[in-house]
Amino acid sequence: DSGVTQTPKHLITATGQRVTLRCSPRSGDLSVYWYQQSLDQGLQFLIQYYNGEERAKGNILERFSAQQFPDLHSELNLSSLELGDSALYFCASSVGSFNQPQHFGDGTRLSIL
Amino acid sequence: GQQVMQIPQYQHVQEGEDFTTYCNSSTTLSNIQWYKQRPGGHPVFLIQLVKSGEVKKQKRLTFQFGEAKKNSSLHITATQTTDVGTYFCANNNNDMRFGAGTRLTVKP
Numbered sequence: 001d002s003g004v005t006q007t008p009k010h011l012i013t014a015t016g017q018r019v020t021l022r023c024s025p026r027s028g029d030l031s032v033y034w035y036q037q038s039l040d041q042g043l044q045f046l047i048q049y050y051n052g053e054e055r056a057k058g059n060i061l062e063r064f065s066a067q068q069f070p071d072l073h074s075e076l077n078l079s080s081l082e083l084g085d086s087a088l089y090f091c092a093s094s095v096g097s098f099n100q101p102q103h104f105g106d107g108t109r110l111s112i113l
Numbered sequence: 114g115q116q117v118m119q120i121p122q123y124q125h126v127q128e129g130e131d132f133t134t135y136c137n138s139s140t141t142l143s144n145i146q147w148y149k150q151r152p153g154g155h156p157v158f159l160i161q162l163v164k165s166g167e168v169k170k171q172k173r174l175t176f177q178f179g180e181a182k183k184n185s186s187l188h189i190t191a192t193q194t195t196d197v198g199t200y201f202c203a204n205n206n207n208d209m210r211f212g213a214g215t216r217l218t219v220k221p
Contacts, residue, residue, distance in 0.1 A: 002155070002157075033209065035211075042201070042211060042212070042213040042214045043156065043201065043211045043214075045209040045210075045211060048209060056209055058209060090155060090156070092156075098205050098206055099143060099144050099161075099163075099205060099206060100205070101146060101158040101161055102146075102148075102156075102158060102203075102205070103158065104155040104156045104157070105155065106154075106155055107155055
């Protein structure tokens with residue numbers, strides 16, 4: 001158990017819809033990272049937050065947004081969903097803002113019908 | 114951010130054979146991390162290398178960081194079926210960079 005909690009585990013929705021994925025980091029970790037992993041693909045870094053502030057941005061689409069709340073949990077919002085957004089979305093957390101081992105949650109599998 | 118290049122993409126070995134995956138960057142890395150993702154699972158942190166030329170071992174796994182800190186390797190001696198999975202290298206200095214991963218399959 002990594003200590004990182006992601007909900008929901010599975011999400012099925014339709015094109016054009018909007019969803020919110022939630023992540024609770026490991027106790028004591030201040031950084032939260034979001035990744036997208038399409039079928040049999042690598043990990044695409046989306047965005048990182050550190051102690052409530054955006055720290056780094058990767059290949060995140062404009063239709064996607066995220067935030068980290070004062071209690072350090074984070075949410076990833078995906079809107080105007082397209083078929084290509086179907087993927088496994090991982091959240092990871094670490095103690096510091098960089099050069100730190102990351103602990104991954106089990107992921108949220110998003111299926112767009 | 115610029116990706117770190119990882120090769121090979123796939124590796125299929127007979128149980129008992131050795132396995133190596135390589136990670137290369139065009140720029141100097143402050144550190145390199147290695148993760149393993151089992152099929153259907155999430156990435157799990159294995160190790161972090163920081164020093165130039167560093168070599169670390171974990172049982173049958175040997176991790177190396179190049180002298181120029183631009184490349185790294187993970188070597189598994191005498192693979193077992195439990196080694197199956199995808200191995201990723203990563204660097205998270207100024208931005209987050211993950212290699213594409215090497216998928217290892219082991220035939221019993």
